[in-house]
Amino acid sequence: MAGVVVCHGSSAVRERIVAAAHGVPTLGPARGAATAEELLALARKSAPALVLLDSHLPGAGPIEALRRLRTLGASAVVIMLAVPGDEITLDRAIALGARGYLAPDVDRSELAAVAAHSLSGTVVPRQGGPVAAPTGSAEGPRAEGLAPVLPLRTTAPNGLELTKRELEVLTGMSNGRSNAQIGADLFLSEDTVKTHARRLFRKVGAADRAQAVAIGLRTGLIR
Numbered sequence: 001m002a003g004v005v006v007c008h009g010s011s012a013v014r015e016r017i018v019a020a021a022h023g024v025p026t027l028g029p030a031r032g033a034a035t036a037e038e039l040l041a042l043a044r045k046s047a048p049a050l051v052l053l054d055s056h057l058p059g060a061g062p063i064e065a066l067r068r069l070r071t072l073g074a075s076a077v078v079i080m081l082a083v084p085g086d087e088i089t090l091d092r093a094i095a096l097g098a099r100g101y102l103a104p105d106v107d108r109s110e111l112a113a114v115a116a117h118s119l120s121g122t123v124v125p126r127q128g129g130p131v132a133a134p135t136g137s138a139e140g141p142r143a144e145g146l147a148p149v150l151p152l153r154t155t156a157p158n159g160l161e162l163t164k165r166e167l168e169v170l171t172g173m174s175n176g177r178s179n180a181q182i183g184a185d186l187f188l189s190e191d192t193v194k195t196h197a198r199r200l201f202r203k204v205g206a207a208d209r210a211q212a213v214a215i216g217l218r219t220g221l222i223r
Contacts, residue, residue, distance in 0.1 A: 002049035036065035166200040
């Protein structure tokens with residue numbers, strides 16, 4: 001089994017992800033760390049196969065934590081826990097060998113996808129998108145072992161920003177996928193997809209999915 005360390009400054013986030021990881025058999029033992037120092041102490045005792053690292057880690061910070069982890073010779077797959085606006089940190093982390101990112105609200109199904117794809121060394125499909133390199137374009141650069149991915153955020157016609165999830169939902173709609181199918185593609189519940197859909201409708205000024213897709217195509221949000 002792999003072994004995972006969740007290094008996050010928020011005890012609530014850290015404990016929730018550790019609990020979720022315990023439900024993924026292939027991830028093995030899950031441990032939590034609140035700081036870079038705690039992460040390194042755990043890594044010295046038993047090297048993890050996977051590290052989920054807070055992009056806003058207090059103290060030494062995520063980039064220094066990643067540098068120190070690599071100095072130890074740890075070969076763990078590092079995935080950042082990031083939100084829209086973290087692109088600069090993500091770019092630096094990717095340059096230091098991080099494989100991509102997940103949202104801090106990652107659930108058990110997404111962690112299972114990470115175990116299946118990242119730890120096996122296979123490419124993560126674009127439509128699933130649980131692990132992705134940061135990029136400023138819809139096609140984006142390739143990082144080793146990663147497929148081209150959607151950006152963390154995209155500007156809607158009225159100047160509001162769509163999140164990565166909202167853009168993924170809109171893209172699924174443009175491909176004729178139902179909410180249930182989009183949820184399966186993105187490892188989300190159908191209710192979560194509906195929530196993202198309502199938000200993106202409001203942001204682009206659409207009354208329904210057909211109008212949202214039309215606006216997305218016309219403005220270049222999707223292709």
